[in-house]
Structure formats: structure tokens, C-alpha cells
Amino acid sequence: MSSNERKVTCLVCPRGCIMTVTSDLKVSGNFCARGIPYALQEVKEPKRNLTYVVKVAGKETPLPVRTDEMIAKHLIPEVVKILRQTVVQAPVAFNAVIIENVLGTGVNIISSAELK
Ligand code: SF4
Structure with missing residues (x-):
């Protein structure tokens, strides 16, 4: 591999092709063909889905949440900081928006479970 090449492991399916x-x-x-846009995105601006949990007021068990689209990898620590400070009130519907347009990315944080 020359220094101008990058190795990228495709995460689109479980086959996990190692691309150059x-x-x-x-x-x-x-x-x-699905590997090509993934590889190019990974070289330009890597993105990931984020799953996490947020506190629920008055309850021990947290609410699982996730991004509704992939978010730039370098923003994930900042989003986690926000989620650590987030407290939701029950009830929450499945897929309800918990944080809209997080950090101005256009990506929403949504509920991964229903909370009664
Ligand atoms: S390139 Fe295609 S087959 Fe290989 S891991 Fe990506 S999606 Fe799967």
C-alpha cells in the first residue's frame, strides 16, 4: 500500500470487505457497489450511527436513544456530552424525537423504545 492509499473496512454488511x-x-x-460510497464517505468525513441512553425523571431505568441518521464521527463525543445531561419525562413514544437537529447537523436523537 502506498502512503497515498487508505484502507477502509466496509461496515455496510457483515462481510466486512477491506477496501483500498x-x-x-x-x-x-x-x-x-454499496462499498464505494461508504469508502468515499469514510475518507472524506467518517460517519457513524450512535446509540446511547438518557435519564428519565423519577425512574431508575434509562431510555435507549439513537441517531436517526449517521452523524460525523468527530461530533460523537460532543453529542454524548449532551445526552449525559438530558433528562426526559415519561411518557415517550417509540421513535419520538428527543433532541431535534443535534449540534445543527440535521440529525435527530430519537427514542429506541416506548416509555409509559
Ligand atoms: S462492499 Fe458490499 S459486500 Fe463488501 S462489506 Fe460492503 S456492502 Fe458488504
Whole structure:
């Protein structure tokens, strides 16, 4: 591998192809076409889904939450800080928006469970 190439492990499916992206953004090592946009995104601005929990007022058990789209990886520690300070009130519907447009990213934090 030259210093101008990057290795990227595709996380789109469990096969986990190890791809190579060259400096002129040519992708190889992908078994299927879905790996290409993933590899290019990973080189430009890596993104991840985030799952976490938030406190529920008056309850011991926290509420599981997640991003409704992938979010830039470098923002995840900042989002986790916000989620640690977040307290929700029951009831909460499944998929309810807990934090809209977190950090101005256009991504919402939504409930992964129903809370009665
Ligand atoms: S390139 Fe295609 S087959 Fe390989 S891990 Fe990605 S989605 Fe799966």
C-alpha cells in the first residue's frame, strides 16, 4: 500500500470487505457497489450511527436513544456530552424525537423504545 492509499473496512454488511481508496478516489476491494460510497464517505468525513441512553425523571431505568441518521464521527463525543445531561419525562413514544437537529447537523436523537 502506498502512503497515498487508505484502507477502509466496509461496515455496510457483515462481510466486512477491506477496501483500498487511492488519492484519486478510486476504490478497490469492494465485493459489491454499496462499498464505494461508504469508502468515499469514510475518507472524506467518517460517519457513524450512535446509540446511547438518557435519564428519565423519577425512574431508575434509562431510555435507549439513537441517531436517526449517521452523524460525523468527530461530533460523537460532543453529542454524548449532551445526552449525559438530558433528562426526559415519561411518557415517550417509540421513535419520538428527543433532541431535534443535534449540534445543527440535521440529525435527530430519537427514542429506541416506548416509555409509559
Ligand atoms: S462492499 Fe458490499 S459486500 Fe463488501 S462489506 Fe460492503 S456492502 Fe458488504
